[in-house]
Amino acid sequence: MATTLFKFCKPFAIPIRIPTSTTTKRSLIIRTCLTSSSSSQPCIPSYKLWLYNTMSKNKQEFKPKVEGKVGMYVCGVTAYDLSHIGHARVYVTFDLLYRYLRHFGYQVCYVRNFTDVDDKIIARANELGEDPISLSRRYCEEFQRDMVYLHCLPPSFEPRVSDHMLQIIDMIKQILNNGYAYKIDGDVYFNIDKFPEYGRLSGRKLEDNRAGERVAVDSRKKNPADFALWKSAKEGEPFWESPWGPGRPGWHIECSAMSAAYLGYSFDIHGGGVDLVFPHHENEIAQSCAACNQSNISYWIHNGFVTVDSEKMSKSLGNFFTIRQVIDLHHPLALRLFLMGTHYRSPINYSDVQLESASDRIFYIYQTLHDCENVLSQNDVAIRVDSIPHDIACCVDSFQDIFMSAMSDDLLTPVVLAAMSEPLKTINDLLHTRKGKKQELRIESLTALEKIIRNVLTVLGMMPQSYSELSPM
Structure with a gap:
């Protein structure tokens, strides 16, 4: 699946090409920067791309699974409010990587999702007296405007959870059939004890996972760390039909299913903010392995936090500034320059x-x-x-x-x-x-x-x- 998808992605030409004629090193570099070529084969000799891999805990030379092509999935926003500059850092970082991979000559299939089905969306919709799907659709559009302001290129695909329920349900079925999940009263939970490799990405032990930000403690669980793959419908909430009754998916399964739908289970880069390493990305790995006995993602890449007074910027802490608030006072490219002025893996303090x-x-x-x-x-x-x-x-x-x-x-x-x-x-x-x-x-x-x-x-x-x-x- 991963290799066939690329035929749907547009090829991108690299803006710098080496001429075929021989010349001195000085002239070669100048010609490289200033001239175009009719050659369709981009080439950047003598440079190798190295990226820090959260899984290996070191920098590794980038080698795609398919020569000349790259599959990249980045976890997108949960669309229930305007995005803040912590979000801006994530998507400027991966836009930069996307651009540089293209500059390097790769044909990149970049998938960035929207989470438009989630507890936070439902809570905000109830607060505003609005339909959850309509609310999330509105904030998806606002996010896309923010990305235009920040000069972030549109990804190859922007899947939404609500459009991929069949793929999500199919993946949950596979996990159940393979013995990694169990059903309780219309809910489906991942059985974390069945996956002994849990914690490889984050370096955390199984007992450290006591719920995570979006996993509710439930006495019915076999292990308190078990997380929901499917949640049974509650009154006043949106739901979809499934083999386990009406309900909606858990947060983690959404990204696993959408990345697999567009890139397969084996692709090159999975990215997001460092706050997603645990439990979200750790759970994604467990789910994908449980569904197909592999989670063959080569590079896990994460950007650092934006802080305010040395505290992580977040909506839950109430210490955030939206992208709109900042660009009302400063040009959007000044914000982009500010974010690039610190290496993407280091924390950056907003002021x-x-x-x-x-x-x-x-x-x-x-x-x-x-x-x-x-x-x-x-x-x-x-x-x-x-x-x-x-x-x-x-x-x-x-x-x-x-x-x-x-x-x-x-x-x-x-x-x-x-x-x-x-x-x-x-x-x-x-x-x-x-x-x-x-x-x-x-x-x-x-x-x-x-x-x-x-x-x-x-x-x-x-x-x-x-x-x-x-x-x-």
Whole structure:
């Protein structure tokens, strides 16, 4: 199933290609950044992508199961309210990975779900006197707007729980038939004692799992840690028919069934916030193994928390800021820059001062590029790679190498953003250089620098529709 799905995913062309002609290392890198090629085979030689795998607890070289193709599933939002910047960090992180995998030449099938059937949705709908499905649909649309604001590319597929009840019920049947679950009064529970490998991902022992955020304690369970695969219908709640009576699925089975439906049981990357490692992703592994005797996911990738005053930002703690609240005060790309200014696995502390700093930085970047574009638009000089001054060529080469090396080392965006200072400074120096006999070299240098920065910003998801969009008024 995992290999046949890719025919439904659109192929993506890599923006940087190596020309077939031989050339010097200096010219090769400049040509790589500035020219296009008719070749349909993308290639980034000498760089290997390394990603931190939560399962192995170390960085591993990325090797997809199918050459040239990547299957990636990321747990999406539970749609009952506006998303906060903790959510923004998750989806900016995996948008960045999605973009870089495509840049690396991979054809990526990216699946990000919506949880539109859940206890929290039902509680919020009851509070507002609204139909739960209608409420979740509305907040799914609001989330998609937030993703557009943050320049997150749409995934290949965005499945919703309510559209996949047949797949969920079929998976529960398989788990029951394989002896890993039991039925009680219309409910179905996973029997955690039947799965001795439980805890491999999180490193936690079985007795540590005492319910998890969404697993209710129930005296009918064989083990207090057993979690619901199917919940019997309660008055006033939405329900679906099943072999065990009317009801709805548990949280964990939803992602297992949807990832299997689109990518199979064997795929490359499963991602989400670090708070999902336990119990959600641990339970997903148990369910998938129980359903088909395997859970062959190569890389488990998790981003760190956003904190406020050193506490995790969350709706339950009431210390959160919605994406809308932040972008009402700051440009959305300033928020994206702020989130990328810290390595994705490290915690990041939110503050207005940090956002102001990111706003200043983003305006500086685009004011520089806007000024550069104005100069270039007044000069029609065909760029000749071999005539670019040596110091400019070295600046371009160095930034290109830092970009590829840092991003290939578990997405070290802070290193890339810091390295961008040098070509930006060089552009500003050139912009203030007097016109004269070397005007043609000046224009060629500006063109080379502007293009390498633009290419990098594109991969980072930081390119606006126009530079002037972010220039201070």
